[in-house]
Amino acid sequence: MFYGAGVTLIPWPVPEPQLAQATHPVLADAARAAAAAYREARRLHTRPQLAEELAMGADGTPTMRVDSIVEDAIAESAQRHGVNLLSEEAGFVDCGSATTLVIDPLDGSSNAASGVPLSCFAGVLARDSIATEALTVWLDTGRSWWARAGQSTPYRTSGRTTLDGAAVCLLRPKPHARDEWLRVADRAGRLRILGTTCLESVLVAEGSVDAFADPGSDTLRIVDLAAAMVTVPAAGGAVVDARGRTLEFDPDLTRRWSGIAAATPRLADEVAETVLG
Template sequence: MGAAGYGAQVAADEHVSTLIDWPVPEPALPEAVHPALADAARAASTAYGLARHRHTRVELAAEVAMGADGTPTMLVDRLVEDAIAESAHRNGVNLLSEETGFVDNGSAMTLVVDPVDGSANAASGVPLSCFAGVLAVDGVPTEALTTWLDTGRAWHALAGQPTPFRTSGRTELDGAAVSLLRPKPNTVEVWQRVALRAGRVRVLSTTCLEAVLVAEGSIDAFADVGSRAHRIMDLAAAMVTVPAAGGVVLDAHGDPLELDHDLNRRWSGVVAASRELAEELIEEIGTTAG
């Protein structure tokens, strides 16, 4: 092989080495999932798989626009959301998503979705990201679906109906297994207070996935310790899934959680196995959070 050919091969090898080259499975969905919600989840997995096959980690993480929620849009977000938007149009339902905002397809039904929750994880190859969606009818959430993109696992819940999975039921913070958003300058003190009381602390950087881990009893609670980092699509699926599994979703500052087209609104979400645990977390957060 000549020098030019060798150089081209090295460049090709370097390109391949930065791809996330393991496959993304189709989500294992229960039969009861509404067709529009199921189609959106499958579209998300397919688009994510194609994105990883065609684009390097650097490309997937590139900021390509500013989302409707006021945060930068990565290429991986754009590619997956575009596929979900096509799905919503195909199924004749409206869409509320963090990148595009509200898309009116003239329906009483709206999909409220986080196309890729844990975008930084997804772009870099950390297998902790998910699709999360809620189907709302006339503004009222009726069912939720969260799918773990790298494994195909799915959590489905119908509003007001018990799920086959349950929370741990834990009522005390001391010794609990807690997942937290990473600390920020104004939350370091309270973050440490919560962490020191917990028995185990994780930072997974994917709120929607952490919420369903609370719902199934794998962890006891998840919290944003006062930084108001969550948009409605970060919490919408949890607002249906976690109560159906015996837990609660609250805001650390007492703000009402409601579906809203205003993506400038923010919450400090607390997802817990029981109301007692949620209230104890909120009390601890309130001691230092402004």
């Protein structure tokens, strides 16, 4: 009889998020609630239990137990602060506030449920539908990236303007957009698939990779891209849709985009052109 990893807990700790002092308390509390819930979920549940699909989310994809646990904690935190919530599984929770938290509670859910230490909390604070600041926390290490909309961040993108030889993160290839994927992959100097859009986007913002893209599979929801839309431009880069559609906060989470986060607007355009062929 083989007792595999299925019966054991993920052994690694989930540290406290290291947050910038200026982080808005609503956003900071949501991040801390997410980390605490993720830590507790891993303490109580094995990998198969974390991955168990409990329901269908507002975005039209199944909700795993670990998603649900983390989102519940964030929803409680938002409720304590009396703010609205737009989140992956719950959809739009209207409290009649002028302030809305736009959240991807657990980006990289599959990583989180299986023990691959690459998963994030990512959230945006919006006033009257205008994003004011964004926070991304790499939950497995506590590292965070914070940005205020329209203000320059201390970390900067690589400044790269050309795709040939660039370091690129991609979503995995999908059958309906394989040629697009291969066109981008063939021109990249380095290629990664980390399985966590939000971490891959902040790696663009801090200049560790040159671009992240969904090359044409129309997989990403606005909650996947919201933090990047504030953070990457504030660091000198750009976030666009490969097909030129406007990226907008919309309570309809079934809408999808082929998001591209790149070190410069020129590189974002070149990735988009390469996707379109």
